[in-house]
Amino acid sequence: MAATAESIHSPPGTLSDHPVDTFSGEKDDRDLELPTPSSLSDDDSLSRPPMSKPRLVLLFFGLFLGSFLASLDISIIATALPRIAADFNAQTEMSWIATAYMLAYTALQPVYGRVSDIFGRKIMYQLACVIFLVGSIGCGAASSMTMLILFRAVQGLGGSGLFSLVMIIIADMFTKVEERARYQSVVWLAFAISSVIGPLLGGIFVEHATWRWCFYINLPLVTLSFVLITWLFNLSFESERSKISEKLARIDYLGVMLAVASVICLLLALTWGGTTYPWNSARIISLFCVFIVLISALMWVEGRAEEPVIPPALFKNRDVAIVLLVSALIGFVFMGCTYYIPLYFQVVQGVSTTISGIRLMPNVIGLVISTTLASFLMKRFSDVRLFIWTGLCIFCTGVGLLILFGVHTPVGEQVGFVLIMGFGQGLVFQNCLFACQELADKKDLAVATSLCGFINAIGSSVGVAVCAAVINNRLLDNLAKLPEALQAMVREADAIENMTAVATLPDAVKDSVLEAYAESFRFLFTIFTPIVGFGLLASLFIRRKKNV
Known part of the structure; x- marks a missing residue:
């Protein structure tokens, strides 16, 4: 699988030779030089000006902003959708506000990796910032639902680049997996933070200002990210000195x-x-x-x-293919849990939307803790497979415990099970990415990085759709077992299409319906558990990368 620290060779004068720990606060006043990108040969001519520790921190703050904004725009509109639909009187088109962003965001993931090999990381990141900025301005100024949906797609085009290029840039800067783990954990931290504060920010803007600020808030932040990357990121590609026509011909x-x-x-x-x-x-x-x-x-x-945008060689590499399979399966289960655990809290437990979000927060806390912990332990245990195996075991245990969820499950158990699940997720997510980077050929590093995120996003999208079908079909089967009189009351209250209507049912009916819902959620988690188990089984066949 991943190579040890000794087996990953770093060119002279790189950060690998002059380690700096910006997270632990260790003092190191030496100037740092950016390393040769992993996608280039050691003989390529690069511009590598010395970079002090404060400048490196500012550079990573710029990268953090990019990944933060890309994920923030997935979650911030969740609480604003009803108000937006009401303002435009377009309730039936509401879902497209989220779908347009996700379609563009997912579809362009593998493209940015290859195109950045041709034009360079910096210029493609700048382009992604500009596209995201234009999309945000258009969304904020939208005068119709059609205009809003169109610019949400533009936003997705930019957000896709902000996420994938941050990962690629970090992979270029750090050739040793333990260093890469430490700094790429910043990206996962950005996603964790945005998933928590996104819906809260959206709610605040809707209640105290206007939903348009869900998009206008991006303007100063993406501008700052653009400025910091333009100023501080000076890693140049030899290919950048070729003619534009030659670059365009390579696409x-x-x-x-x-x-x-x-x-x-x-x-x-x-x-x-x-x-x-x-x-x-x-x-x-x-x-x-x-x-x-x-x-x-x-x-x-x-x-x-x-120069294929998705090199077939990556899928012919058995170990890379297995890692991509694991990434897709984890994305499938993760997104299913992210969508349907809060629904369980709201429908079966009868709590508000805000409380359901708070009960899901231990999942994010566990993810942040395990991601950060793994990034620091990577130097001691350089075999990435150990973290993937451990994470999958914990994740499988956490998902399996969700099968115990019922109508009267104590809050402590709910929070504890969700925390365990999040701890496992954090160990798997970023380490699947590291595994792809280490197992792929050097020339395919950028494509492998973006492809891993792309496959995970595809798995997530498939997971949401399949889970909806599973829940709906199982619920209909469970409700069909009720006496005809109770079924009529459920249909009259429209408690199938509108889950919130369950709370309005008479107590004699509500208890039976809640149990039907609880069993449907348990059935879903029962399906999730062997899927994660299969991912664990598949990961056991990943071979450790040999020393070269």
């Missing part, structure tokens, strides 16, 4: 178009299926068929491209 245009189109078809089918249209409708079946045709064409095209 795998057909591969890009096929990759984006296939992902959009898949995500649209999963988003619409079972909600907007029945799963057996001609539109959903057609989307799946087009996806299969496009993905087949993509595989054929990429096998013949000189």
